[in-house]
Amino acid sequence: MQQVDYLITGQGISGSVLAMELLSRGRSVAIIDSPEFSRSSHVAAGAFNPFNFRTMQNNWKADALAPLVRDFYRKCEQTLGAEFFHERKIFKILTGENEKRQWENACREKPGLFADPLIRENPFASVIDAPYGMGVVNEAGNISTGIFLDSVKENVRAAGNYFTEKFEFGLLHVSENEIVYADTIRAKHIVFCMGFPGKDNPFFPSLPLRAVKGQTIHVHIPGLNCGEIINRGVYLLPLEKEYFVCGATFENDRADEIPDEAGKQFLLSRLENFIRVPLRVESVFAGVRPAVKDRRPLAGTAQGKKNVAVFNGMGSKAVFLSPWLAKCLADHFEKGDALPVEVDVNRFVTR
Numbered sequence: 001m002q003q004v005d006y007l008i009t010g011q012g013i014s015g016s017v018l019a020m021e022l023l024s025r026g027r028s029v030a031i032i033d034s035p036e037f038s039r040s041s042h043v044a045a046g047a048f049n050p051f052n053f054r055t056m057q058n059n060w061k062a063d064a065l066a067p068l069v070r071d072f073y074r075k076c077e078q079t080l081g082a083e084f085f086h087e088r089k090i091f092k093i094l095t096g097e098n099e100k101r102q103w104e105n106a107c108r109e110k111p112g113l114f115a116d117p118l119i120r121e122n123p124f125a126s127v128i129d130a131p132y133g134m135g136v137v138n139e140a141g142n143i144s145t146g147i148f149l150d151s152v153k154e155n156v157r158a159a160g161n162y163f164t165e166k167f168e169f170g171l172l173h174v175s176e177n178e179i180v181y182a183d184t185i186r187a188k189h190i191v192f193c194m195g196f197p198g199k200d201n202p203f204f205p206s207l208p209l210r211a212v213k214g215q216t217i218h219v220h221i222p223g224l225n226c227g228e229i230i231n232r233g234v235y236l237l238p239l240e241k242e243y244f245v246c247g248a249t250f251e252n253d254r255a256d257e258i259p260d261e262a263g264k265q266f267l268l269s270r271l272e273n274f275i276r277v278p279l280r281v282e283s284v285f286a287g288v289r290p291a292v293k294d295r296r297p298l299a300g301t302a303q304g305k306k307n308v309a310v311f312n313g314m315g316s317k318a319v320f321l322s323p324w325l326a327k328c329l330a331d332h333f334e335k336g337d338a339l340p341v342e343v344d345v346n347r348f349v350t351r
Helices: 013-024 062-080 097-109 145-158 196-200 261-271 318-335
Strands: 002-009 029-033 085-093 134-143 162-164 172-174 179-181 185-192 209-220 229-232 234-240 243-247 280-292 298-302 305-312
Touching: 002 013, 013 029, 013 062, 013 145, 013 305, 013 318, 029 145, 029 185, 062 085, 062 134, 062 145, 062 318, 085 234, 134 145, 134 229, 145 162, 172 305, 196 209, 196 280, 209 261, 234 261, 243 261, 261 280, 298 318, 305 318
Parallel strands: 002 029, 002 185, 029 162, 085 229, 185 305
Antiparallel strands: 085 134, 172 179, 179 185, 209 243, 209 280, 229 234, 234 243, 298 305
């Protein structure tokens, strides 16, 4: 029987980040993940953005999280011997004089924004329509999710602690001092990182998880050579010369992970607003994000079971939020620190 400190169920972005945080502290980790489980992390573009275009202000906790995100993934690259973290700027195409003034006013009135006060002239005029220029967001970027997830998987597998199988709650035995699963794994703690399917977790029956389907397309745009992220209603994230990921849709209360024509056409219609040249769709992807009604993630332990925890609800911000939240949860277990009230799962427990 394998003996570890932590058993993690689900190896999406959140589960992988938590595993790396715990391993960096010298703790042993086992992971159970099923190939048939939610694939939202595997098809995600992995982009992160510290700035909110709608409110013209930094995103929640972005000031503190941006340097932590960079340091965390850089250390993971060193540990795993892989390259997957990409620092990029975001070029936000401004849609009119009003939005241009809003951008300039926000930068003048709110010091410390990740938005650059200097409006950039369109450097891709032959391919992109942007007559009002582009606002620039600093300290954004993406991770290559496939490389990151595969690297974490192989790292844990090398220790003999990776199990590719469907997790069955009926095979789990929880006592005050230990966790035993299927007579094969013994752990001190179990953490559920199961994404939207975690809504059926019997240890956390009141989780307010909501399915938000997201679809992306890979496109070839002749003549567009850009290493930064371009945004106007949808984003274009570079893959290689002239090839990009375009996303994403936000389809509430849809829990299927099947790409469809409607999602593809929605993204193409947005691209037509600013792409001047014919483009080609290479492929279409879909996944289901776990969203929470108050738009804050979920972390914490089950009522009466301090060795059973959840780490979930990142929505579309798993790459950006997970490193900070993993640190919070690890400090909670290892040091007894209280979890931030905004993310503590017990905010939804009826007492």
